[in-house]
Amino acid sequence: MRGGGAVVATVLAGPPGGGPAGAPGIGGRAGAAGSAGTPAPGARSRHLGESRAVRWLLIGVALAFLVLVLFVPLLAVFVKAFAKGVTAFAAAVRDPDTLAAIRLTLLTAGIAVPVNVLFGLAAAWAVTHFRFAGKNLLITLIDLPFSVSPVISGVIFVLLCGARGVLGPFLAAHDIKIIFALPGLVLATMFVTSPLVARELIPLMQAQGDEEEQAAITLGASGWRTFWHISLPKVRWGLLYGVVLCNARAMGEFGAVSVVSGHIRGVTTTMPLQVEILYNDYQFAAAFAVSSLLALLALATLVVKSRIERQRS
Amino acid sequence: MAAGRSRRGVLPGFGLAMGFTLTYLSVIVLIPISTLVWKSAHLTWAQFWSTATGPRELAAYRLSFGAALAAAAVNFLFGLLLAWVLERYAFPGKRLVDVMVDLPFALPTAVAGISLASVYAKDGWLGRWLEPAGIHVAFTPLGVMVALTFVGLPFVVRTVQPVLHDLSPEIEEAAATLGAGRGQTFLRVLLPELLPAALTGFVLALARALGEYGSVIFIAGNMPMRSEITPLLIMIKLEEYDYPGATAIALVFLTASFSLLLLINVLSWRRGAAGALSA
Numbered sequence: 001m002r003g004g005g006a007v008v009a010t011v012l013a014g015p016p017g018g019g020p021a022g023a024p025g026i027g028g029r030a031g032a033a034g035s036a037g038t039p040a041p042g043a044r045s046r047h048l049g050e051s052r053a054v055r056w057l058l059i060g061v062a063l064a065f066l067v068l069v070l071f072v073p074l075l076a077v078f079v080k081a082f083a084k085g086v087t088a089f090a091a092a093v094r095d096p097d098t099l100a101a102i103r104l105t106l107l108t109a110g111i112a113v114p115v116n117v118l119f120g121l122a123a124a125w126a127v128t129h130f131r132f133a134g135k136n137l138l139i140t141l142i143d144l145p146f147s148v149s150p151v152i153s154g155v156i157f158v159l160l161c162g163a164r165g166v167l168g169p170f171l172a173a174h175d176i177k178i179i180f181a182l183p184g185l186v187l188a189t190m191f192v193t194s195p196l197v198a199r200e201l202i203p204l205m206q207a208q209g210d211e212e213e214q215a216a217i218t219l220g221a222s223g224w225r226t227f228w229h230i231s232l233p234k235v236r237w238g239l240l241y242g243v244v245l246c247n248a249r250a251m252g253e254f255g256a257v258s259v260v261s262g263h264i265r266g267v268t269t270t271m272p273l274q275v276e277i278l279y280n281d282y283q284f285a286a287a288f289a290v291s292s293l294l295a296l297l298a299l300a301t302l303v304v305k306s307r308i309e310r311q312r313s
Numbered sequence: 314m315a316a317g318r319s320r321r322g323v324l325p326g327f328g329l330a331m332g333f334t335l336t337y338l339s340v341i342v343l344i345p346i347s348t349l350v351w352k353s354a355h356l357t358w359a360q361f362w363s364t365a366t367g368p369r370e371l372a373a374y375r376l377s378f379g380a381a382l383a384a385a386a387v388n389f390l391f392g393l394l395l396a397w398v399l400e401r402y403a404f405p406g407k408r409l410v411d412v413m414v415d416l417p418f419a420l421p422t423a424v425a426g427i428s429l430a431s432v433y434a435k436d437g438w439l440g441r442w443l444e445p446a447g448i449h450v451a452f453t454p455l456g457v458m459v460a461l462t463f464v465g466l467p468f469v470v471r472t473v474q475p476v477l478h479d480l481s482p483e484i485e486e487a488a489a490t491l492g493a494g495r496g497q498t499f500l501r502v503l504l505p506e507l508l509p510a511a512l513t514g515f516v517l518a519l520a521r522a523l524g525e526y527g528s529v530i531f532i533a534g535n536m537p538m539r540s541e542i543t544p545l546l547i548m549i550k551l552e553e554y555d556y557p558g559a560t561a562i563a564l565v566f567l568t569a570s571f572s573l574l575l576l577i578n579v580l581s582w583r584r585g586a587a588g589a590l591s592a
Contacts, residue, residue, distance in 0.1 A: 048482070048485055048486060048489055049401075049495075050495060055402055058394060058397065058398055058402070059398050059402055059404050061394065062391065062394045062395045062398045063410070065391045065394075065395075066395070066410065066413070066414075068439065069459070069462055069463050069466060070413060070414075070416055070417075070463070070466065071413070072432055072438060072439060073425065073428040073429050073432050073463070074416065074420075074428070076428050076431060076432050076438060077424060077428050080428075080431060115337075118333070119333070119334065119337045121330075122329070122330040122331075122333040122334045122337075123330070123334040125326060125330040126327065126330040126331045126334050129324045129326075129327075130324070130327045130331075132331075138334070141338055141342065141343070142334075142338070144342055144346070145342060146520070146521075147520050147524070147570045147571060147573060148346070148524065148567060148570065149523065149524025149525070149526065149543075149544045149547075149563075149566060149567075149570065150422075150524060150525075150526050150527070150544070151524070151526050151544035151545075151547050151548055151563075152349070152524065152544070152547065152563045152566065152567055155349070155547060155551065155559055155560070155563050156345040156346055156348055156349050156563075157345055158551065159345075159348045159349060159352050159556070159560065160344070160345050160348045164556060165348070166348055166351070166352075187341070187345075190341050191341050191342060191345065194337075194338075194341055194342065210324060213324055214323050214324065217323060217324060217325070218323075223324075223325035223326050226324075226325075227326070245418070245419065248419045248421075249419075251421070252419075252420070252421025252422065252423070252424070253421075254421060254422050254423040254526065254527035255422070255524075255525075255526035255527055255544065258526075258527075258548070259548065259551060271421075272421050272422075272423040272424070272527065273423075275421075275423045275424060275427060276423055276427075279427045279531065284431070287427055288427070288428075291421075291423075291424040291427060291428070294420070294421045294424050295420060295424055297419075298416060298419035298420040298421070298424075299416075299419075301419040302412050302413065302415055302416065302419055303412075305412070305415065306408075306411075306412045
């Protein structure tokens with residue numbers, strides 16, 4: 001289970017080179033420990049563990065922290081969603097503006113996620129199977145969006161495609177609307193979520209190596225056939241998690257989308273933006289009702305993740 | 314390294330994969346980001362300096378960096394503790410807790426934002442207990458810090474956990490055999506091993522917290538000079554159609570974020586180098 005955890009951690013965290021750089025050290029040490037015969041954790045003697053009291057104190061403090069910062073807010077989302085009853089919840093979810101927001105969110109993610117999957121596969125293939133100059137620079141560039149504030153991610157597209165932007169006059173002349181319209185939402189979402197699939201696949205492909213692929217090519221399989229029948233099945237769990245996480249982030253993206261959306265109700269409002277509008281209108285129960293749908297999506301993402309980690313172990 | 318053994322030429326698809334990667338990166342990431350630099354170049358230096366370093370802007374930078382640093386520090390301590398507890402102890406619900414640590418990665422920030430704001434408000438579930446004690450969270454810089462602690466929570470846990478898991482028990486046994494107490498073993502034997510990973514997690518949490526927007530704006534109250542974060546200030550400038558102002562602040566902020574990325578690179582490179590030497 002931890003093996004998977006390590007991969008997921010480096011991916012989620014996404015330190016440039018963190019996965020590849022961390023992997024040899026960790027792998028080397030694990031190998032050494034394994035050959036020496038690692039005793040089970042239960043075999044620790046009194047001198048190697050903490051007393052019962054210390055143990056439970058540490059567990060208590062850690063859990064108290066999680067309760068305050070994580071569990072209470074999560075619970076609040078669902079409780080407050082039903083604060084005015086099930087009928088109010090259903091009415092909030094069936095509101096035309098909310099339904100339009102749900103449709104727009106699905107559409108945006110439906111475009112952004114598949115394109116990012118292609119990008120992730122291509123980037124991971126190029127980075128892990130070939131040697132070329134500037135590889136570390138490329139990995140850093142792939143990670144770049146992680147360190148850009150979501151608001152700034154939106155701003156750059158406004159500066160590029162907005163009415164006063166660099167491409168503004170050209171787009172206006174050809175009657176193409178990007179900012180305050182669907183293409184802007186998709187572009188901003190793609191920018192923010194672009195590293196996620198690639199970051200999941202790169203450490204995985206690197207760890208697995210490419211001997212099977214080389215064998216397949218040597219035996220006469222075509223490149224595509226090798227990719228479909230060997231490479232893709234090898235990384236399927238990592239890819240699945242990358243897709244699920246990328247989807248969750250795409251549907252939940254707020255800052256970048258907020259800048260390029262223009263907040264036109266029922267037209268350019270995604271689900272997170274609808275949450276903001278409802279909340280600022282003091283329609284708290286409705287805001288939490290829409291939020292609870294997004295929170296369910298987040299929980300489903302975590303379930304898939306833990307399933308995949310079990311699968312890997 | 315596995316990649317080192319593969320030679321160019323055996324596996325196909327380099328041109329296609331590389332071509333698509335570079336095209337996509339250019340269109341989605343590089344060209345848009347360079348627009349920011351290009352647009353800033355239209356400002357004179359004096360203009361740039363006066364917009365980017367006004368009193369309201371300086372207050373926003375101070376809050377953004379201060380709250381992000383404080384939140385990352387909290388996550389550093391509790392991340393180490395959580396990783397330790399999850400790796401070393403058994404307790405009921407441990408698997409659930411382990412899974413839930415990743416929640417901030419998956420939960421939309423706006424959802425976290427309104428939830429934290431309502432929970433920590435004066436009459437909220439937690440706020441009603443904290444307010445009488447004189448701890449004001451909602452609409453204060455402390456609230457900003459709480460939101461940033463939420464978004465940065467998984468990083469240190471997830472960077473430290475695998476290192477802790479792979480740590481060979483022999484070093485602890487050796488320390489115990491040589492007469493070290495448990496606290497001494499932790500401080501002088503275990504902590505130095507965990508520190509590089511924990512620091513990487515710290516910097517990642519910091520980078521994430523610096524740019525965070527959605528989870529903060531609802532709980533912060535957004536009072537200029539007091540609880541207004543930098544991304545919000547950029548947003549306000551945009552809504553006022555003050556594009557040069559937004560551009561200047563964004564560039565200053567982005568430069569700071571990239572410096573952090575560089576720091577992460579240097580840290581992980583050092584870690585990699587140390588690992589290679591010890592292997």
